[in-house]
Amino acid sequence: xxxxxxxxxxxxxxxxxxxxxxxxxxxxxxxxxxxxxxxxxxxxxxxxxxxxxxxxxxxxxxxxxxxxxxxxxxxxxxxxxxxxxxxxxxxxxxxxxxxxxxxxxxxxxxxxxxxxxxxxxxxxxxxxxxxxxxxxxxxxxxxxxxxxxxxxxxxxxxxxxxxxxxxxxxxxxxxxxxxxx
Amino acid sequence: xxxxxxxxxxxxxxxxxxxxxxxxxxxxxxxxxxxxxxxxxxxxxxxxxxxxxxxxxxxxxxxxxxxxxxxxxxxxxxxxxxxxxxxxxxxxxxxxxxxxxxxxxxxxxxxxxxxxxxxxxxxxxxxxxxxxxxxxxxxxxxxxxxxxxxxxxxxxxxxxxxxxxxxxxxxxxxxxxxxxxxxxxxxxxxxxxxxxxxxxxxxxxxxxxxxxxxxxxxxxxxxxxxxxxxxxxxxxxxxxxxxxxxxxxxxxxxxxxxxxxxxxxxxxxxxxxxxxxxxxxxxxxxxxxxxxxxxxxxxxxxxxxxxxxxxxxxxxxxxxxxxxxxxxxxxxxxxxxxxxxxxxxxxxxxxxxxxxxxxxxxxxxxxxxxxxxxxxxxxxxxxxxxxxxxxxxxxxxxxxxxxxxxxxxxxxxxxxxxxxxxxxxxxxxxxxxxxxxxxxxxxxxxxxxxxxxxxxxxxxxxxxxxxxxxxxxxxxxxxxxxxxxxxxxxxxxxxxxxxxxxxxxxxxxxxxxxxxxxxxxxxxxxxxxxxxxxxxxxxxxxxxxxxxxxxxxxxxxxxxxxxxxxxxxxxxxxxxxxxx
Numbered sequence: 179x180x181x182x183x184x185x186x187x188x189x190x191x192x193x194x195x196x197x198x199x200x201x202x203x204x205x206x207x208x209x210x211x212x213x214x215x216x217x218x219x220x221x222x223x224x225x226x227x228x229x230x231x232x233x234x235x236x237x238x239x240x241x242x243x244x245x246x247x248x249x250x251x252x253x254x255x256x257x258x259x260x261x262x263x264x265x266x267x268x269x270x271x272x273x274x275x276x277x278x279x280x281x282x283x284x285x286x287x288x289x290x291x292x293x294x295x296x297x298x299x300x301x302x303x304x305x306x307x308x309x310x311x312x313x314x315x316x317x318x319x320x321x322x323x324x325x326x327x328x329x330x331x332x333x334x335x336x337x338x339x340x341x342x343x344x345x346x347x348x349x350x351x352x353x354x355x356x357x358x359x
Numbered sequence: 360x361x362x363x364x365x366x367x368x369x370x371x372x373x374x375x376x377x378x379x380x381x382x383x384x385x386x387x388x389x390x391x392x393x394x395x396x397x398x399x400x401x402x403x404x405x406x407x408x409x410x411x412x413x414x415x416x417x418x419x420x421x422x423x424x425x426x427x428x429x430x431x432x433x434x435x436x437x438x439x440x441x442x443x444x445x446x447x448x449x450x451x452x453x454x455x456x457x458x459x460x461x462x463x464x465x466x467x468x469x470x471x472x473x474x475x476x477x478x479x480x481x482x483x484x485x486x487x488x489x490x491x492x493x494x495x496x497x498x499x500x501x502x503x504x505x506x507x508x509x510x511x512x513x514x515x516x517x518x519x520x521x522x523x524x525x526x527x528x529x530x531x532x533x534x535x536x537x538x539x540x541x542x543x544x545x546x547x548x549x550x551x552x553x554x555x556x557x558x559x560x561x562x563x564x565x566x567x568x569x570x571x572x573x574x575x576x577x578x579x580x581x582x583x584x585x586x587x588x589x590x591x592x593x594x595x596x597x598x599x600x601x602x603x604x605x606x607x608x609x610x611x612x613x614x615x616x617x618x619x620x621x622x623x624x625x626x627x628x629x630x631x632x633x634x635x636x637x638x639x640x641x642x643x644x645x646x647x648x649x650x651x652x653x654x655x656x657x658x659x660x661x662x663x664x665x666x667x668x669x670x671x672x673x674x675x676x677x678x679x680x681x682x683x684x685x686x687x688x689x690x691x692x693x694x695x696x697x698x699x700x701x702x703x704x705x706x707x708x709x710x711x712x713x714x715x716x717x718x719x720x721x722x723x724x725x726x727x728x729x730x731x732x733x734x735x736x737x738x739x740x741x742x743x744x745x746x747x748x749x750x751x752x753x754x755x756x757x758x759x760x761x762x763x764x765x766x767x768x769x770x771x772x773x774x775x776x777x778x779x780x781x782x783x784x785x786x787x788x789x790x791x792x793x794x795x796x797x798x799x800x801x802x803x804x805x806x807x808x809x810x811x812x813x814x815x816x817x818x819x820x821x822x823x824x825x826x827x828x829x830x831x832x833x834x835x836x837x838x839x840x841x842x843x844x845x846x847x848x849x850x851x852x853x854x855x856x857x858x859x860x861x862x863x864x865x866x867x868x869x870x871x872x873x874x875x876x877x878x879x880x881x882x883x884x885x886x887x888x889x890x891x892x893x894x895x896x897x898x899x900x901x902x903x904x905x906x907x908x909x910x911x912x913x914x915x916x917x918x919x920x921x922x923x924x925x926x927x928x929x930x931x932x933x934x935x936x937x938x939x
Contacts, residue, residue, distance in 0.1 A: 183857045184925040188653040188682075206552055210489060210501070221494050251680075258677035264498040264518060267552040359551060 196247040200272045200349045202357055203242040206265040207233050214263050224256055228346025243348045276352040283327045286341040289316040304330045371543045376505045376536040377402035383512035385412050386544040389440050391804050393424040397444025399471025402536040419825035421448050423797035425455020429464050430798030433784045434759055435805040438519055439466040445473055446484030456526050457495035461788025465524035467515050474534040475503055488530045497525030505538040510545055517548040522555030523675040559691035559699055567670045567687050568703045570643055575715035578641035579603050583610030584648015584693045591780040593697035604723055606634040608649050609772055610787040617776030627655040628924045629769040632731035637723055639931040646671045648693040650678040659683050661929025672696045731922050731935055732773055740915045741890050743842045747774035753897040758810040759802045763795035763819030766848035769920045771814040793822025803835045817843040818867055827880035830907050838900050839909045844916045852919045877909035884909040
């Protein structure tokens, strides 16, 4: 092997083991705010596992939930960089304390012959609701943690799954902790 | 409020968006705007024409406008303002905006946009300005309603100048500049999402004082933050109070007097031996308004091999513990935190261990004795370092010096001793070749009577050469010191060291005759080829107070910048001239 040529840039750091974090953000409900957050993640090379956003009860504010994976240092930088964005009002790493997270999945499955009854049973076991029915398909609504939704898909016969759509996780702290202005 | 006072609304005059832009600039006390007209900003230019409070400087390329506004801001305490049209006007300015962003320079960029109804239809000279500039501004706005214009301008100036400063862009569609509304400039800005921390945490300040006083080998390392927050007097006071050694980054030069015996020189990739060694071997490091970037501390792993405690003062929390873990972070305005530190230190009976401090200074003295910046003074070919030394002498260390990017930048930083802040103007973060000349225009406009020098190289100067024409129009008597070695010197140096002397495309063939070129623009040019002519040429140039003089120094092609920390190495692993 040739001797490495010194780079004009810093050497890559060994990737530290990353943990999954769920970050909640309150930000001004303004055009461009979402792209600022998304742009920050891509520009600085942070992961986005999922991102959900919608206005809050106060229409001038949006609540965003980002699921990301990173080492402690990276998460610290992510929260600092997010706080630096002018439109961001508050940032909280929900994973630091007890919290609840939920994700919604709509899944369209083949439901014919003997599978039709089996599919209904599976939906019941996972506490899903069948919200649309045709002669050959069911559309099932399922909420839970991402793991639960994964488990449901796993439990189904792969060939029976026609289409899935997931919202990504939304999160909220347990107990009396609140994230508001 | 309005209902209570019905006359208030009547009193506010109804103005067009273009008039409002100008009125906002006037309200902010803006004296100079650097710009270039075009279709989308015609209404604004029409209003500029009708008044004389805000002076407009017509550049020759929008990149020049951004750099000039940037240079203007760096050398003064004012916001640099530039005004460009939509599409190519903006994209040309992007390099300048990114340059200002990397060095945290307060600027407001006003850009024209196609009319609101044409946005998104690929109209003539349309581009997604807020999208393109989003990653290289502190913040940006697209103003779609004329009633939002004045509050947005107010916010733009507020955001640009507070917290960690930076460029803020306001994109204004053409129809917004012709619509009218009542104009009232807001007195205050209230933003629930933007409240930068100014005061340092008292507990942290207390801890920092304790740690500093217990140090055996203390060191102060400061950067651009000291310059930006006007904290040079405070820094000097603190360093003197404790008798500490002090180093400045490339961006921080002038924060502490360059001629002071406690100054150990610039640190970093081309820093002095003593500064880098002291940085590596200190036991308590006080970092102020600096960010431990790769050009400063090299490989952070190597830096971490020596145990030391670090106090880090910065207004931007994200700059703290980004590359190097610190022990005592203090978030706040550098000036305020320094004031607090000084106050606490002055009330302290405890002093630094004098024996330990003396031993530390003796060690630094040994490192200093290496004389790491020495060069061949007997050379028959002009050494670039000689030009810098003579420049320092001739200007008595009191010039405003801008530079481009490369070897000449490093020699200027090493050899020109800045005793005052805001005298050294260079693109440290982005490293933008072409910055020097337009930045010098901004500096000269901020300080009309002062000596303004642009230290450059033959490759850099050609990147924004067209601004020689602007200099002529506004009679800017800038002195250009061109260190002409017929190479992209810094690229060549790296190729010599690390790429087997293969000078791939780093040679400048077919260079212009710079003397004739300067004359072509209506300036005076000088060709200097012998070391003995360096000083007389500089003296003559600076005696011509009213003329721009282009000095073309033909320098040694093989000269390298030393010391040098190769990329990926630790800061104490320097290559010195004597090693080769």
